[in-house]
Amino acid sequence: MNAAAAVRIIGAAQRRCAQTLGRPALLPVSSSAVQFCLQSTQPVPAARLPYRVKVSAGKRYAWCACGHSKKQPFCDGAHRTDAPSISPVRFTLDKDRTLMLCACKQTKNAPYCDGSHLKVIFQDIVKSVKGIFK
Numbered sequence: 001m002n003a004a005a006a007v008r009i010i011g012a013a014q015r016r017c018a019q020t021l022g023r024p025a026l027l028p029v030s031s032s033a034v035q036f037c038l039q040s041t042q043p044v045p046a047a048r049l050p051y052r053v054k055v056s057a058g059k060r061y062a063w064c065a066c067g068h069s070k071k072q073p074f075c076d077g078a079h080r081t082d083a084p085s086i087s088p089v090r091f092t093l094d095k096d097r098t099l100m101l102c103a104c105k106q107t108k109n110a111p112y113c114d115g116s117h118l119k120v121i122f123q124d125i126v127k128s129v130k131g132i133f134k
């Protein structure tokens with residue numbers, strides 16, 4: 001990456017920080033500060049509906065709690081860079097089962113779906129409707 005590209009990326013990150021924090025980012029900013037700002041402390045929804053998965057007895061699973069994994073609903077280690085304050089939920093079952101695992105990452109009964117995705121879907125609808133009347 002050349003210097004001009006790096007400056008453009010840092011500038012975009014500063015604008016994103018300003019939008020997120022509601023105040024302008026201070027200049028100059030280090031790349032580690034930009035990296036910190038881009039990391040999320042709240043989980044992001046991976047999908048709006050739960051994942052139906054077959055799990056095997058005795059096998060260890062790690063359910064992605066941050067929403068950044070590319071191997072949903074399971075952890076691929078993306079939380080280490082994208083959301084270091086969030087850890088996966090590890091579980092093992094004693095029987096083979098088919099489970100509904102949370103995808104919206106808002107469940108109160110991790111890793112299982114508790115219906116919280118309905119609230120996420122409702123919030124999406126409210127945002128969309130507000131966007132129409134802007």
Ligand code: FES
Pocket residue numbers: 063064065066067068069074075076077078079080086087088089
């Ligand atoms: S990638 Fe989301 S918890 Fe590990």
